[in-house]
Amino acid sequence: MGAEVIVRLPDGSAKQLPAGSTALDLAKSIGKRLAKDAVAAAVDGAEVDLTCVLSEDAEVAILTGGSDAGRTVLRHSTAHVLAQAVLDLWPGAHYAIGPAIEDGFYYDFALRGGATFGEEDIKRIEARMLEIIAEDQPFVREEHTIAEGLALFAQQPYKREIIEGVGSEADLAVEAARDMAPGEFTVSVYRNPTARVVDHDGGFVDLCRGPHVPSTGRLGHFRLLRVAGAYWRGDEHRPQLQRIYGTAWESAQALAEHLHRIEEAERRDHRRIGADLDLFSFPPEIGSGLALFHPKGAMIRQIMEDYSRRRHMSSGYQFAYSPHITKAELFEVSGHLQWFADSMFPPITLEEGHEYRLKPMNCPFHILIFRSRQRSYRELPIRLFEFGTVYRYEKSGVVHGLTRVRGMTQDDAHIFCTFEQMTGELESLLGFVLDLLRDFGLEDFYLELSTRPEGKAAGSEEEWEAATEALRVAAQAIGLELVMDVGGGAYYGPKISVQARDAIGRHWQVSTVQLDFQLPMRFGLEYVGADNARHRPVMIHRALFGTVERFFAILLEHYAGALPTWLVPTQVVVLPVRDDHDPYAEHVAVTCRHAGLRAEVDPADEPLGGRIRRWKLEKVPYVLVVGDDDTTSGTVGVNARGSEHPDRGIALEAFVAAVAAEVESKGSPEKGGGRWSSGPR
RNA sequence: GCCGGUGUGGCGCAGUCGGAAGCGCAGACGACUUGUAAUCGUCAGGUCGUGGGUUCGAGUCCCACCACCGGCUCCA
Structure with missing residues (x-):
């Protein structure tokens, strides 16, 4: 090793540094601002502390808090501060794992005597964390052997369990592994030597792979959000720990923006929109997870279902109906x-x-329809479709609005085909799925392939292998991003699910496509082939919306309640200025209805401003005002949803034609600016 | 199912130390006849989630159950 090292930077340039320089020295040599924003470094792609000495020539990148990798470091370090605060405030507490997660971090604890955190505790912990940050405690990395590690955490059973698992196969599968040192024989820990923690000598120490910020003073833009119970290593048979969730960012502004995004998501909450717009309710009288659709919600749902039926009819499906209840033997x-x-x-x-x-x-019923008579290969594929209402006894803690219910309606179909037809069916099916979802305004998708659930699967591994491979081929042919979901399949077969990203970037599982060799066997399904021999059909289970209830909820959240015009219960409301305009208003509404639009009149028995406000809050796409000018010239004043100012003097025919076209194209008023070019603004 | 939290007119909320249940919106009725996001007035509406308990007295304290909210596990 010479007296100097040469580092290459991400922009392609190179820099010479004296031997013994650290990553932080490098950052300083590039610029003050960078040194201040730096939280860690990446040396030849491996993330390390800023205090790491650059001992050989390498590619080095400085990670700042403004990058994803940098925020992960900030969050992880903030989690350590949280743990230190809790161990100080709750003597004898055990701490388990505390990783960075999307948008934040959490840490799991077991308090002495099974104590739990309450709301007020959050504030105490936050206050203690701010003190720790103000003290600017250094983070110091140490390497220890397994034996030393076990001794260091003699009083900490969860840390010991993690250390004992180092290097084992299971270790790599559990989430905690991300929190750990690489390598088979050592563990790394981070120490805050200047920390004062009750009953702890030598400051605060935590098992951790790192990297961390150089000192706690680099942190501070965080917020603890909530407490929750969480099972140790995610296993409901193991102890339940107390988890504290928080979020942390590189700046006060970034934190504020994140908190604002949380509010925005709350604004879009379908449960709130459903109540505000009088779409559905969950009366306690009928039981948890069971929804009532009110007239406006039912209208939307009806439109969704009708459209789906039409698309299925033109895609070669036949319809079926089956009962909600059946003998258990089935x-x-x-x-x-x-x-x-x-x-x-x-x-x-x-x-x-x-x-x-x-x-x-619904599958057993459709199977019985297939089996009701002898089938020929000439009939295949047979595609049976039903809006089938099913009931699942979901655990009491998991029901959630319309997205997780106990009574739900699937847009369910089962395709019976030959083994040779299978791949073609899957490919055309995926095309159909995406086409339908796009009609509802979802545009950004990826696919997930769920494989055999270990211990919860019927059939042989070979069959599962073949089915999974067929799904993989079809998924790849579609050309969308494909992610694996190991062990996530149904008991009878693997599945592809379509994940849709909504308007604010959240993703939702919508469609599922499952391939099944098991049920045809269990029910002894057969068809007669061209060779006059009997063969077993392959079965494809698929739901496009997933469930109508859930898809409805996704649309409400995606559009924040402002559905496209074709889906909305009332498309046009006509407001007469005075009651002598009522007849003309009625004429306008009738003209709209003749064009197939859903229109109503709100008569002039209260002031115009109040009526406009009410219908705007209802998110009606078009609120029309008609007065003296309009009655004489056959025009309307148009308030399009999402626009600040009305367009006066629009010819009635032009308005009706434009809205009818918008319905036809499944558009929204927000996207239709400038249509009324004939009218003054 | 488990952990934490919350249940007060249809909705959103206040209710102090255990001492007379309130406000706003919505609703009904009346007046107002209105050109672009809340017209004025009057009235009605609650066994405070349910059931026990403590107390002279419970919306308030305790227990159980129900429902909801945030998580865990699970999942469409």
């Missing part, structure tokens, strides 16, 4: 009672001894 045959019973409502036992069950899925 679910013995299908395997649901073996694999899915936890999610089913308990049996209804009749006097003569038969047990009945509410259906959790």
Whole structure:
């Protein structure tokens, strides 16, 4: 090693530094601002502390708090500060893991005597954290052998368990692994030597892979958000720990923006919109997770379902109907009672001894329709579609608005085809799915491939392998990003799910496509082939909306309640200025209705301003005002949703034609600026 | 199911130390006849989630249950 090292920077330039220089020295040599913003460094792609000595020539990048990698470091370091505060305030507490997560971090604790955190505790902890940050405690990295590590954390069972797992196969599979040192024989810890923690000598120390900021003074733009219970290593059979969630950012402004995004998501909450717009409700009288659709919500749902039916009809599907309840034996045959019973409502036992069950899925019924007579290869593929309402006994803590309910309607279909037809069916199906989703205004997708659920799967590994491969081929042919979801398949087969990103970047699982060799076998399905021999069909389960309820909720959140004109319950409201304009207002409404629009009149028995306000809050796409000028010239004053100013004097025919076209193209008033070019602004 | 939190007219909220249940919006009725995001007035509406308990007295304190909210596990 010479007296100097040469580092290459991300912009391609190179820099010479004296031997023994640290990453922080490098940052300083580039600029003051960079040194101030730096939180860690990447040497040949590996993230390290700023205090790391650059001992050989390397590619080095300085990570700042403004980058994703830099924020991860900030959040991870803030999690350590949280742990230090909690250990100081709750003597004898055990600390488990505290990783950075999307937009923030958390840390899991077990308090002495099973104590729990309350709301007020959050404030105490935050105050203690601010003190720790004000003290500007250094983070110092240490390497220890496994034995030393175990001794260091003699009083900390969760840390010991993590250390004992270092290098094991299981270690790599658990989330905690991200929190750990690489390498088989050592563990790294970070120490805040100047920390004062009750009952702890030598400051505060935590097991951690790093890197961390040089000192706590670099932190500060954080907020603790909530407390929650969380199972140790995500296993509900293991102890439940107390988790504290927080968020942390590189600047006060970034923190404020994040808190604003949280508010924005709350504004879009479909439960709130559903109540405000009188779309649906969940009366306690009918039970948790069971929804009532009110007339306006039902109208939207009806439009969604009607459109879906039309698309299915033109895509070669046949319709089916099946009952909500059936003899339990059907679910013995299908395997649901073996694999899915936890999610089913308990049996209804009749006097003569038969047990009945509410259906959790529609597939067995469609199978019986297939099996009702002998089938020829000439009929295949057979595609049976139904809006099938199913009931699942979801655990009490998981129901959530319309996205997680106990009674739900799937836009469900089962395709029975030959093995040879399978790949083609899957590919055309994925095309159909994406086409339909785009009609509803979702545009940004990726696919997820869910594989065999270990221990919860029917059938052989070979069958699963073949089915998974067929799905993979179809998914790749579509050309969208594909991510793996290991072990996430249904008990009878692997699945592709379509994930949609909404207007504010959140993603939702919508469509699912599952390939199934098991149920055709269990039900002994057959068709007669061209060779006059009997063959077993392949089955594809698929739902495009997923469930109508959930898809409805996704649309409400995506559009923040301002649905495209074709989906909205009332498209046009006509407001007469005075009551002698009522007849003309009625004429306008009738003209709209003749063009197929949903229009109503709000008569002039209260002031115009109040009426406008009410319908605007209802998010009606077009609020028309008609007065003296309009009655004489056959025009309307148009208030398009989303625009600040009305367009007066628009010819009625021009308005109706434009809105009818907007409905046809599935557009929204927000996207239709400038249509009324004939009228003055 | 588990952890934490919350339940007060249809909705949003106040209610102090355990001592007479309130406000705004919405609703009904009346007046106002209006050109672009809240017209004025009057009235009605609550066994304070449900059931127990403590107390001279409970919206308020305790217990159980129900529902909801945020998470964990699970999941469309």
